Amino acid sequence: MKVFLDMVGCRLNQAEIEQLALDLTARGQEIVAEPTEADYVVINTCCVTAKAAADSRKMVRHYQRSTGAKVLAMGCWVSAFPQDSAELVGSDDVFTPEKRDLVLKRLNNGEIESAVLREETVKPDLGSRSRTRSFIKVQEGCNNACSYCLTRIARGKSRSIPAEEVVRQIAQSEELGVQEVVLTGVQIGAWGKDLEGNLRISDLIEAILLHTKVPRIRISSIEPWDVDEHLLACFEDVRLCPHLHLPLQSGSDAILRRMARPITTTRYRELIETIGKHLPELAITTDIIVGFPGETDALFEETFQFIAEMPFSGGHVFKFSPMPGTPAAKFEEQIPAAISHERAKRIRELLQARTRAIQTGKIGSETNVLWEQGKKNGSQTYYTGLTPDFFRVRTQSKVNLTNTITLAHITGLDQAGLLIGELI
Numbered sequence: 192m193k194v195f196l197d198m199v200g201c202r203l204n205q206a207e208i209e210q211l212a213l214d215l216t217a218r219g220q221e222i223v224a225e226p227t228e229a230d231y232v233v234i235n236t237c238c239v240t241a242k243a244a245a246d247s248r249k250m251v252r253h254y255q256r257s258t259g260a261k262v263l264a265m266g267c268w269v270s271a272f273p274q275d276s277a278e279l280v281g282s283d284d285v286f287t288p289e290k291r292d293l294v295l296k297r298l299n300n301g302e303i304e305s306a307v308l309r310e311e312t313v314k315p316d317l318g319s320r321s322r323t324r325s326f327i328k329v330q331e332g333c334n335n336a337c338s339y340c341l342t343r344i345a346r347g348k349s350r351s352i353p354a355e356e357v358v359r360q361i362a363q364s365e366e367l368g369v370q371e372v373v374l375t376g377v378q379i380g381a382w383g384k385d386l387e388g389n390l391r392i393s394d395l396i397e398a399i400l401l402h403t404k405v406p407r408i409r410i411s412s413i414e415p416w417d418v419d420e421h422l423l424a425c426f427e428d429v430r431l432c433p434h435l436h437l438p439l440q441s442g443s444d445a446i447l448r449r450m451a452r453p454i455t456t457t458r459y460r461e462l463i464e465t466i467g468k469h470l471p472e473l474a475i476t477t478d479i480i481v482g483f484p485g486e487t488d489a490l491f492e493e494t495f496q497f498i499a500e501m502p503f504s505g506g507h508v509f510k511f512s513p514m515p516g517t518p519a520a521k522f523e524e525q526i527p528a529a530i531s532h533e534r535a536k537r538i539r540e541l542l543q544a545r546t547r548a549i550q551t552g553k554i555g556s557e558t559n560v561l562w563e564q565g566k567k568n569g570s571q572t573y574y575t576g577l578t579p580d581f582f583r584v585r586t587q588s589k590v591n592l593t594n595t596i597t598l599a600h601i602t603g604l605d606q607a608g609l610l611i612g613e614l615i
Contacts, residue, residue: 233262504580
């Protein structure tokens with residue numbers, strides 16, 4: 192059987208299709224890089240925003256029209272909108288997150304446990320979804336109830352993947368020669384709280400550092416209230432990449448309360464100051480939502496000023512998207528799109544200026560880079576890759592650098608906002 196996998200959304204969805212591909216390949220199924228070659232197309236859907244939900248529906252319809260394959264849908268949009276997904280895909284062809292194993296069963300002729308597994312690990316070809324780095328799901332669900340988010344409805348409460356299973360999956364990636372694994376989930380800082388012994392994310396990282404040899408381990412987005420001194424102590428190991436993505440969402444306490452975010456700007460600032468004191472080389476990126484209902488000009492200026500005072504090395508900026516089924520979608524004082532657009536533009540420019548300033552400071556330095564797939568431009572081949580602190584570097588090489596870590600001398604900054612590196 193030939194299967195094509197695609198997705199909308201976050202790193203967690205990427206982690207899930209990567210693991211599904213490995214599980215199917217181990218059971219003798221073939222993962223194909225082109226949907227037109229597939230007997231089945233599986234789409235991991237998303238509903239973090241109204242656009243993501245619309246993109247999920249659009250992707251399903253695209254593959255239904257453009258291929259002869261049977262289209263299956265899994266993930267958050269399926270869970271949050273069961274009637275809509277069943278009408279579009281078919282009630283037997285949608286799989287909520289807790290029924291992921293049923294996808295595997297469906298694609299393995301109804302069998303899972305009795306299937307003969309390959310002894311060797313084979314790297315599946317995910318086509319445009321293939322990644323040099325490996326995304327590892329360590330946790331599922333969320334214990335928060337942010338007023339703008341459907342994730343808790345779609346994914347349920349936090350559930351941890353046992354450390355032994357996480358280590359097994361990382362070892363599987365090591366067999367494939369992966370140089371960096373990215374730990375991901377919905378609320379990864381909640382890892383371990385539902386396990387015996389009331390464990391925490393630092394316990395998982397310590398187990399990974401002890402029982403694996405992969406050169407780089409990266410933590411994906413983690414809520415600021417889940418960062419403690421135990422986690423920060425883990426960064427003493429150079430294998431743990433010196434980068435944290437800490438969503439702020441708003442720099443106004445009034446808006447944070449309306450968002451039902453269990454943090455204040457004072458606590459966030461204290462965390463950033465603690466990190467700066469003990470880990471000055473650690474890069475911090477963030478997420479910001481502008482145009483949240485009730486965000487007056489004055490409250491937006493509070494956010495703008497707060498961000499200006501933070502040592503962010505970059506971040507993502509989103510315009511508020513009213514998601515049906517969330518409390519915020521019904522809030523009064525919705526902000527006009529034109530105002531949200533202008534606010535997003537100002538915050539992006541602020542963060543981009545901060546990024547460029549940090550990048551400029553790196554010119555003349557040397558750093559390790561994990562190189563990704565090369566791209567031809569005439570007779571030249573260019574590679575881009577990531578530094579440990581999550582800056583992207585571009586270089587030119589006649590030697591295949593894909594999935595290698597090399598030392599690079601930073602010589603400048605190009606027009607696309609990438610650092611320019613010369614191989615050492």
